[in-house]
Amino acid sequence: MMAESTRRGVPDATVGRLPGYLRALTELAERGRASVSSDELADLLGIRSAQVRKDLSTLGSYGVRGVGYDVARVSEQIAAELGLAQERPVVIVGMGNLGRALAAYDGLAPRGFQVVALVDNDPRLVGTEIEGLTVGTLEGLDPVRTPVAVGVITTPASAAQEVADTLVGLGVRSILNFAPVVLRVPEDVHVRAVDLATELQILAFHEHQRLLADARGNEVG
Amino acid sequence: MMAESTRRGVPDATVGRLPGYLRALTELAERGRASVSSDELADLLGIRSAQVRKDLSTLGSYGVRGVGYDVARVSEQIAAELGLAQERPVVIVGMGNLGRALAAYDGLAPRGFQVVALVDNDPRLVGTEIEGLTVGTLEGLDPVRTPVAVGVITTPASAAQEVADTLVGLGVRSILNFAPVVLRVPEDVHVRAVDLATELQILAFHEHQRLLADARGNEVG
DNA sequence: TCCTGTGAAGAAATTCACAGCT
DNA sequence: AGCTGTGAATTTCTTCACAGGA
Numbered sequence: 175m176m177a178e179s180t181r182r183g184v185p186d187a188t189v190g191r192l193p194g195y196l197r198a199l200t201e202l203a204e205r206g207r208a209s210v211s212s213d214e215l216a217d218l219l220g221i222r223s224a225q226v227r228k229d230l231s232t233l234g235s236y237g238v239r240g241v242g243y244d245v246a247r248v249s250e251q252i253a254a255e256l257g258l259a260q261e262r263p264v265v266i267v268g269m270g271n272l273g274r275a276l277a278a279y280d281g282l283a284p285r286g287f288q289v290v291a292l293v294d295n296d297p298r299l300v301g302t303e304i305e306g307l308t309v310g311t312l313e314g315l316d317p318v319r320t321p322v323a324v325g326v327i328t329t330p331a332s333a334a335q336e337v338a339d340t341l342v343g344l345g346v347r348s349i350l351n352f353a354p355v356v357l358r359v360p361e362d363v364h365v366r367a368v369d370l371a372t373e374l375q376i377l378a379f380h381e382h383q384r385l386l387a388d389a390r391g392n393e394v395g
Numbered sequence: 396m397m398a399e400s401t402r403r404g405v406p407d408a409t410v411g412r413l414p415g416y417l418r419a420l421t422e423l424a425e426r427g428r429a430s431v432s433s434d435e436l437a438d439l440l441g442i443r444s445a446q447v448r449k450d451l452s453t454l455g456s457y458g459v460r461g462v463g464y465d466v467a468r469v470s471e472q473i474a475a476e477l478g479l480a481q482e483r484p485v486v487i488v489g490m491g492n493l494g495r496a497l498a499a500y501d502g503l504a505p506r507g508f509q510v511v512a513l514v515d516n517d518p519r520l521v522g523t524e525i526e527g528l529t530v531g532t533l534e535g536l537d538p539v540r541t542p543v544a545v546g547v548i549t550t551p552a553s554a555a556q557e558v559a560d561t562l563v564g565l566g567v568r569s570i571l572n573f574a575p576v577v578l579r580v581p582e583d584v585h586v587r588a589v590d591l592a593t594e595l596q597i598l599a600f601h602e603h604q605r606l607l608a609d610a611r612g613n614e615v616g
Numbered sequence: 617t618c619c620t621g622t623g624a625a626g627a628a629a630t631t632c633a634c635a636g637c638t
Numbered sequence: 639a640g641c642t643g644t645g646a647a648t649t650t651c652t653t654c655a656c657a658g659g660a
Binding site: 185186187188221222224225228238239240241 | 659
């Protein structure tokens, strides 16, 4: 969480929804649909149609009044905006359960992400094969032979910062961090954090509020 | 992303940061720190100190001017707000790599989440043991014998909606969804979605923008 | 008539800036 | 002097509402 950019371009909130649009549009295309209205798209994403129109209008006008949006054209436009044309080499650091799960995830390749290296610091893992790749060490990563665009950190929290530092040193400027720590990185490096415990606690909050509301309701009613 | 509530309470954006505060405060407490300033907390979370003060002030005033916040008191208050006092039984549906990773994750228990059931529909998995629990089926879940507060969906996208429907039928009102689909649920059910591909695509966007910016810079400079 | 594109309004979140307590 | 708490200003995001093209 941090770091902007998007100068006079697509708002951050919109960027966050683009992958969702792309997913919906891809499914529509697979079903042979040629066009779609903002209402339908909104329904598919669980948002409002005005939001859809605003979002898509920032990419340029690819809709036709009275008809809707051309599925193929808008898909292309979003893919272009996200820079999905180029292959992005990904390294996964930390070959525990989560690292293995991500290494095996087949949703990456079709979206232009190619896992090019798996890394762990456990000598018992180094040299073994996972998903067709030989596990190596961080130090063994050669930024010339194996350029990396995105680093995924699935190590324990205690190791995450050091890993991040090394990745940054290798020229990685995009990091997806699953470890429950806030990484300190230069400001031109983008970090996105995914934390299971955080997500559950947010759910817990809402559940708790509901409980309180119910209790209040019973008193009153 | 959706679903409000929080009526005249803590803003959603603040709720999203509470787990982060709690994590930082817990670490500080472990190091024996008794108080902390908004500046230091802000630094730990990578946000601004004004944000910290606004956030914490919505929970009540637990700071002391000129001194800072009492680590223990604020921790308690946040834990209370998140409803972490009660144990929350969790069921994980989908025992693939990701499901296993989550089942093995040791960050849950200390935060009040207890995995009480593991579910899969593959007959070869049902009956086997994972992390000390016997894998069962969704149909086999008994809401009376095994009440469930939070459902975690780690199935393929194609199965996720059906699983969600079943969970909702069992009385689950909080769902953490790792499948890349938008779930349709009654409005009193909270869903949070975590999607690897989405996260990577957002990173890709920023990387792409940087590339464009660099190119522009070279032209101009 | 249908549905987009968009200014304008509204709501939410962030940041500023400073009064006030210790 | 140090640091919180908070109104006010600002920025960002969302929603409204409708003009206008197909």
